[in-house]
Amino acid sequence: MHTTNYINTFIEIADDSPITTAQIPPLKGENKTAANIQFEMIIDHPYKYTSDDVLFNVYAVKNNIHKSDLKEEREKFFSKGQPCMRASALTKRYGWGVHANEEGKIALYGADSDEYKKFVKDKKLQHVKAMRSKKA
Structure with a gap:
């Protein structure tokens, strides 16, 4: 079973993020994007x-998975590796850092917030950068 979870880790925004102030991901048409669902x-x-x-x-939302099938579908989903929050548009494009606590539970912090700056300096945490949008 694969996992995307981090423990005691802070995911900083991507080096090539086009913004330095966190933004709420905009809706595109009637359907929510992955970033909208994650953000909310x-x-x-x-x-x-x-x-x-x-x-x-x-x-599950994007694929209209029925509630009764969630457990089985989750096992299938994580039977192979999946992109983690480092690949999320929240961390790559919209200026949100992700803190994972000691239980692996996560919260968002805007790149322009005092909390974000505090997490960046916290030497007790593992630090990783969001994936770049463009190849160097």
Whole structure:
């Protein structure tokens, strides 16, 4: 079983992020984007969900998975590796850092916030950067 979860880690925005002030991902048409679903889930419930919970929920919503099939579909989903929050548009494009606590539960912090700056300097945390949008 694969996982996207981090423990005691801070994911900083991508080096090539076009913005330095966090933005709410805009809606594109009637359907929510993966970034919209992730944002609403995490911002409304900080430290309630793991990265695995959030990423699988996006998959389930986008694929209209029936509630009775969630357990089996989650096992299938994580039977192979999946992109983690480092690949999320939230961290690559919209200026959000992701903190994973000691239980692997995550919360969002805007790049322009005091909390973000505090996490960046916290030497007790593992630090990783969001993936770049463009190859160097």
